[in-house]
Amino acid sequence: MAIAVAQKKKKKKEIEDFDSEFWMVTFGDLLSLMLTFFVLMFSMSAIDDKTLKDMFTAFVGGAGPLMLTESMPMDRPSQQRLVHVRPIELKKFLEFLQSQQADRKDKSFVPEYKSVLNALLISGVTIKKRGPSLVFSLPGESLFAPGSAKMSPKLKPALRRLSSVMRFSDTMFVIEGHTDNVPISTRRFPSNWELSATRAASVMQFFIDETPITAERLRAIGYGDTKPLVRNLSDNYRARNRRIDIILVQAAEK
Structure with missing residues (x-):
């Protein structure tokens, strides 16, 4: 019984240690993705009509x-x-x-x-x-x-x-x-x-x-x-x- 309690506490400690580090990595990845997304949206909003015409002309002719x-x-x-x-x-x-x-x-x-x-x-x-x-x-x-x-x-x-x-x-x-x-x-x-x-x-x-x-x-x-x-x-x-x-x-x- 004592062995089972010890194993349970050890497993709980490992999960707590893992969670405490993993959420920070995931949150950092999320921030990076959001930053990339907003930079992309900003750059697309800066394209004017002439630039779009030039781009389509280059590919379509x-x-x-x-x-x-x-x-x-x-x-x-x-x-x-x-x-x-x-x-x-x-x-x-x-x-x-x-x-x-x-x-x-x-x-x-x-x-x-x-x-x-x-x-x-x-x-x-x-x-x-x-x-x-x-x-x-x-x-x-x-x-x-x-x-x-x-x-x-x-x-x-x-x-x-x-x-x-x-x-x-x-x-x-x-x-x-x-x-x-x-x-x-x-x-x-x-x-x-x-x-x-x-x-x-x-x-x-x-x-x-x-x-x-x-x-x-x-x-x-x-x-x-x-x-x-x-x-x-x-x-x-x-x-x-x-x-x-x-x-x-x-x-x-x-």
């Missing part, structure tokens, strides 16, 4: 064909700007072209416009809207070999068709060259600025030499890598940023 675009500043030394997009309807495309050719009273040109639009889309061209102007975005791989400013023939038929329906208007063609952020350094192209500008000039020369568009209606400019559509996070994203944008500027904007 831009949208597909038939898109509209606006510029959004980026906090980078090169002053790059991302663009976010929304859809444009065929009706808006036709309204723009019709507004530039108001002297044509009949509606026979509408099927012609639709045919041109289909030819451009099949060729990989995307159509955007920038304010009152239309932007035809041509993928760089379809126009130029890497590091080259010589136009390939792939998109020339579609561009000829575009120029044919615009020959009756006085719309300006502003041609913008864009590259990705991979540096280039050759004798002819010391940087992406020269490469993008020369590519834009090549497209302009094509319009002068092979279409009814006169030189007075053409402008060319190179932006290098300063106006990406999406962040240059992968080869696919960089490919999207290598492009030529042909902007049809309404006569009123000149």
